Amino acid sequence: MAIVWKCPRGGLLIHSDRGSQYACDAFQLLLRELRIKCTMIRKGNCWDDAPLE
Template sequence: SDRGAQYCSHEFQRVLRGYGMRSSMSRKGNCWDNAPTESLWGHLKVGRLHGRKFATLRQAMDEVVAWMTFYNYRRLHSSLGYLSPMQYEQRWHAAQHKNAA
């Protein structure tokens, strides 16, 4: 996330640790660190959630999971050579395995 006061606060950090989580923030004064994450959430909001109302939390969660599945497994990314993130990662792992052999 960004370095907003609410995210940097001792209380918020304590709650994260209580859940066994670690915060991930951009470097101080570097707004570009968070750009890929903001882009991801922006695509989700505009592509699947904007203007929609869900009857239940479960319906909203199912919609987010369906979109994330599409985004990671089927949506082609120009920055990844028109592969899905999963295809790109699988190719990267295969190349690492080949290089190690």
């Protein structure tokens, strides 16, 4: 819904946990098509989020 309403441009960065909804092939393919870079926290390392928050 956010993609339809906000029409993000390429170069956008999305940061998420390693949930299956974010790691699945369909979601990752959509991000690549929209030229959105995805970063994820490393397993068991909560400090990955600190610089972004």
